[in-house]
Amino acid sequence: MSQDLKSTVFLPKTDFPMRAALPEREPAIVKRWIETGLWERIRRQSKGRPLFVLHDGPPYANGNIHMGTTLNKVLKDLINRSRQMLGYDANYVPGWDCHGLPIEWQIEQEYRKRGADKDAVPIVQFRAECRRHAEKYLDIQRKEFQRLGCLGDWDNPYTTMAFSSEAAIFEELAKFLNNGSLYRGLKSVMWSTVEKTALAEAEVEYHDHTSTSIWVRFPLTRALDPALANAAVVIWTTTPWTIPANRAIAYGEEIAYVLIEPTELAEGSTVRVGDRLVVAEELLESFLASAKITGHALRGRFPGTALASARAEHPLKGLAGGYGFDVPLLPGDFVTTEQGTGLVHVAPSHGEDDFNLGTAHGIAAEDTVGPDGTYTPIIPGFAGIHVFKAHEPVMAALAEHGALLASAPLVHSYPHSWRSKAPLIFRATAQWFIAMDDENRLREKAMAAIAATAFVPDKGRNRIGSMVESRPDWCVSRQRAWGVPIAVFVDKATGEPLRDPEVCRRIADAFRAEGADAWWSRDPQEFLGEKYRAEDFEKVDDILDVWFDSGSTHAFTLEGRPDLRWPADLYLEGSDQHRGWFQSSLLESCGTRGRAPFDAVLTHGFVVDAAGRKMSKSLGNVLSPMDLMKTHGADILRLWVVSTDFAEDIRISKDILERTADSYRKARNTLRYLLANLHGFTPAEILPDEELPELERWVLHRLAELDRAIRAGNERYDFLGPYKDLLEFAAIDLSAFYFDVRKDSLYCDHPDDLRRRAARTVLDRVFDCLVRWLAPILVFTTEEAWRYRHGEGVDSIHLECFADLPESWYRPELGERWAKVRELRRVVTGVLEIERREKRIGSSLEAAPALYVTPEQHRLLAGLDMAELCITSGLKLVEGEAPADAFRLDEVPGAAASPRPAKGEKCLRCWRVLPEVAQSPEHVCQRCTTVLGRLRVDA
């Protein structure tokens, strides 16, 4: 091959590497963004544009980021960057949730490791350690999010533990205090009688424990079904000590029950022959065995609904002059037939289900057991007895009343304190609540706000709606240390909380100045001022539920910052937040401002493994984003996010990431080929649109079409659709067609040739559109490509917007025409493939086939050079009937192609096979002869 000729061919030329090496290159780009103040410059430059506010749901400042946080933050970044490039001022302030049990727990674990005791440390010191812990992880996560390429005001994030936030959170609470919605009530919580404290689920360990289970008879005093006259229902419980607190019985509406009469008893049975007893049909056998009933008569069978409105006598009726009340039978969906009798004894003070069922039917929990585990004076006959020592006396009393039908020891899993290892009880404790249905009508406002909010996807509305519709009052108190205190004073005389805006203001001021620690470090009298005396009030030391903290972020972030706006355009979190942040924000805002703090809510699914299973240590399928960034790079992870339907659960695996990396390579190579063929391109080369060949006009049309799809997709937060269009455009329209066809011109035409200038004009537009469209996704790769295109001195691509394309580019008729042209082209490539199989050709330039078409198809091809489009050295277009053995495609009726070898010899410069080449001294074609001549003149 002549080296001379090769040097006259304009081969692609670029230093933009084919191999991405993202793990090495990306960190340097992050560093440059930070050093050049990219974020601040984008903000300054965007002043005056319409504001777009995506309010960040705060991740918890504990531990490293995982795939879930990665998905969440990348999605947010994608939306922010897209809005920014659409012409908005997309200001994004990230935040962190800093208070709460998990951090407290970690600090406590550290104490335990070194043998220290949390309770021996002053609370303010303990809180300081929690604060340091949160700061540490906030910093770690901030770096990890930046490494992912996420842009935001990382230097000035919001945190729930900032003094100003703690003050604002309290001020929000004070609004509920002063409007009367915050009240103190009783609630059944897990309680350790050893530590005399409430415990959260995370502080509970489950161990086997031997309990005494008992079967107890409750005589019915009223039943709608006459067959149940003089009958008694039988309950089963593993905590006999809760019987004195019994206030109801639960049944299952869909469970089948039977009415029986014992006729024969084994030795030792406490059952009476002829009694009429009700139990679940499915559990009859086990009941008969436990109660030593050896013979019985079946008297009836009925569904649970037959027990509606029934009432029963308390089995301790008359004991110590008490228990004279009847208890109602209530339907409970927690009733099962796995164990027991299918009838559940309900003590609202001593169980979660019990409490909820009671609350729903107006049966309040009562103060039945004190902090030390002894019955209070309201329990006749047992006051002062510790509940763990109450089994014998309770069972004796039941037996005396003829109510104890059987008892048996039972080994089962039972909650214990992680600290003392002591068994726990459920106990009614004083807690603070925000009312859902008082005169402030919070539930009603929240339901209206849900109706007024846009949900993406819309099914989210249904989900949060059904939760808000049925949720109980919001319990906002926790017996903890690390958080914002419920800084309330309760009047010792009346038991009412002090509702005085002046006092609240003084508390808030102190919090703003020195943090919520002030609640403990200051003298309460300072807050109460002249008007009240501290000794008349009980100072509440409970901590606010952290959901109230994060539910208030809109107040101190959106309202609190002049560069943001309330309400937010969008909240975006995982679907678990329907119960979490979406709801706490909604309730907080509806209670204080009468509407939601967001116009729209977007939810995404969870990251699962290749089989659709959740990630867990025990399954060994956990992938770490930081590891994946070391092996693949952030751009690959970001592309993975874009290539999924994030409304549903999202799968990830090594294989899926490999496919993602394949797509990435295609995108990168497309940019690279564009860069390489734009080498030395200057604006002087640009041709006006009107002078472009139709092939080029078609490419511009495709750009216009994509532009519409991308803008429309962004409006409805659809990235997947446009992204697929984009990749398909790169692979099918560009790489496999346009680039391939225009190679000849780009490589071999003279630089001044209009065909080549037209191609380069379009390549420039294509690059410019593509690199901008990809910028929100491939934040690093596009930055790199942008610099290769415009030189080291160019500023960041991320300061740019999407290109504004002329309306005139959009020519749907070209789209239709070229789709048909390419169908005909497929007939030609089809026949070439046969020739290749038969080893008659290798390169398509060795062929000059004949294409037979209908008159209509002939008109379609008018003015087009099919040889050029098919990359053959010649093509004979025939309007009319094809030979019988010609190649046809079912999908392209009327068209056929016959093989014909190209006549002549191979041009040494452009490799086309043409008759004229033999006459050339340099063995090149006429076009190349002319080009060579002009190049020599130029030189």
Place this chain on the structure above:
RNA sequence: GGGCCCGUAGCUCAGUCGGUUAGAGCGCACCCCUGAUAAGGGUGAGGUCGGCCGUUCGAAUCGGCCCGGGCCCA
């Protein structure tokens, strides 16, 4: 156990109001090129639409049940 949701090719996804032989890109196989070269082009294989039962002239699409999975409750 309850509420909400998901299941289409190896992977990621389209599939309109129920209507022709269920599509795309990637991957895979085979072939070509060697002037995009750890690239590029062409051709092709690949589906019990999770399963079963029903409604219908006709079902990926509508209904019921089941299986598998997810989130939230219990």
